[in-house]
Amino acid sequence: MIKILYVSASCSEKVLDYIYETSINKPEQAAQKFHRLLTKGFAMNNEQCSIETLSTLPVVPSNHKRKIWNLASETIKGLKFSYIPFINLPYIKNAGIFCYTFLKVFLRTLLIHKKNKVVICDVLNLTVALASFWATRLTNTTCVAIVTDLPGLMVTGSRDKDNTTTSLYHKIVSKMMTGFDRYILLTEQMNPVVNPKGKPYLIMEGLVDLEMEKSTNILERKNIKKTLIYAGGLYAKYGVKNLIEAFMLLDDQNTELHLYGSGELVEEMDTYLQKDPRIHFKGMVPNKIVVQDQLAATLLINPRPTNEEFTKFSFPSKNMEYMVSGTPMITTQLPGMPKEYHPYVFLFEGESVEGMKNSLKNILSKSKEELHQFGQEAKKFVLTNKNNQIQAHRILQFLKENT
Numbered sequence: 028m029i030k031i032l033y034v035s036a037s038c039s040e041k042v043l044d045y046i047y048e049t050s051i052n053k054p055e056q057a058a059q060k061f062h063r064l065l066t067k068g069f070a071m072n073n074e075q076c077s078i079e080t081l082s083t084l085p086v087v088p089s090n091h092k093r094k095i096w097n098l099a100s101e102t103i104k105g106l107k108f109s110y111i112p113f114i115n116l117p118y119i120k121n122a123g124i125f126c127y128t129f130l131k132v133f134l135r136t137l138l139i140h141k142k143n144k145v146v147i148c149d150v151l152n153l154t155v156a157l158a159s160f161w162a163t164r165l166t167n168t169t170c171v172a173i174v175t176d177l178p179g180l181m182v183t184g185s186r187d188k189d190n191t192t193t194s195l196y197h198k199i200v201s202k203m204m205t206g207f208d209r210y211i212l213l214t215e216q217m218n219p220v221v222n223p224k225g226k227p228y229l230i231m232e233g234l235v236d237l238e239m240e241k242s243t244n245i246l247e248r249k250n251i252k253k254t255l256i257y258a259g260g261l262y263a264k265y266g267v268k269n270l271i272e273a274f275m276l277l278d279d280q281n282t283e284l285h286l287y288g289s290g291e292l293v294e295e296m297d298t299y300l301q302k303d304p305r306i307h308f309k310g311m312v313p314n315k316i317v318v319q320d321q322l323a324a325t326l327l328i329n330p331r332p333t334n335e336e337f338t339k340f341s342f343p344s345k346n347m348e349y350m351v352s353g354t355p356m357i358t359t360q361l362p363g364m365p366k367e368y369h370p371y372v373f374l375f376e377g378e379s380v381e382g383m384k385n386s387l388k389n390i391l392s393k394s395k396e397e398l399h400q401f402g403q404e405a406k407k408f409v410l411t412n413k414n415n416q417i418q419a420h421r422i423l424q425f426l427k428e429n430t
Contacts, residue, residue, distance in 0.1 A: 036059070038082050054085040067236075076423055084110060136163060147211075170207050234418040243322075257270060282305060321354050328358075
């Protein structure tokens with residue numbers, strides 16, 4: 028049996044809800060959901076592995092007033108969450124987390140037989156990833172990198188993307204990433220960038236929650252008005268500006284566009300809302316609310332441009348979340364999206380404002396029954412082939428074959 032220590036910022040939904048409610052600025056939820064679903068998937072494969080998480084909480088001094096964090100570990104459906112204690116003060120926080128993680132990983136892997144121990148790291152969380160990496164070098168433990176994005180290509184809310192701290196972070200992460208023993212990557216295009224030494228790797232573009240089998244997406248419960256939803260970063264670079272402008276060209280007054288998230292375009296929302304009352308800005312809300320709203324929507328949208336460099340190295344987690352909702356989605360033809368997905372999603376015919384408008388108009392002209400059936404087929408596809416239990420099983424097989 029493989030014994031996995033999963034090091035990331037993942038926490039239980041209960042803990043995340045507390046942090047979300049008490050934070051000044053809300054924590055990013057996509058990465059939380061990705062790592063939580065994957066660790067839950069490992070726990071479902073309990074005949075092949077045992078798993079424990081070691082988590083640094085998604086809290087920074089500028090975002091939360093609480094200074095002392097020492098949360099008790101908790102076990103939920105066979106998955107143990109262990110939280111790293113820390114003092115939430117600048118510099119002291121990261122130094123303490125680094126030392127605690129290093130010692131914890133070192134001691135945890137020291138006495139376990141090499142073939143049975145694996146440490147899996149979220150490499151974008153520099154402090155815990157670096158500590159885990161160095162500890163596993165000392166204990167001769169296989170260290171696996173999960174790479175969900177590339178440093179330097181991530182779109183963030185920072186206005187000063189070239190500051191010294193950010194540049195140093197990118198350099199350290201990029202250097203560290205090349206030294207891991209195994210890799211779990213979202214797209215094939217990532218491999219030559221993060222794995223120049225040609226170590227074994229697995230493409231796992233995303234996953235969905237197996238528990239979504241229980242969710243019901245019923246035509247009779249859909250919103251009265253045709254509702255289009257975009258949930259994610261509100262950045263022009265993500266195609267959101269073009270989406271908004273394309274929607275405003277639609278004549279149908281029985282259609283609404285609901286926008287969830289945060290980003291640079293928030294500052295322009297008042298202008299858009301005044302120009303077109305069909306646009307509704309929902310802001311940052313808990314992911315479970317977004318998921319619930321998606322069930323009642325008509326169409327879910329990912330307008331991310333394909334000509335941006337970063338799109339080659341990403342498979343947006345929102346695509347998986349959209350598809351498993353059972354509501355149909357439309358997306359651009361992202362280079363990192365395998366063609367096996369194409370029969371289950373609508374594709375934009377063009378990425379200009381006019382091209383998006385025409386695609387939306389064409390889809391919204393279809394009957395509600397046809398759209399609903401299309402969404403149900405997408406849900407069936409991802410639940411059958413991409414659920415978190417299956418994806419975790421694929422990783423376990425990969426680890427067994429590459430010990």
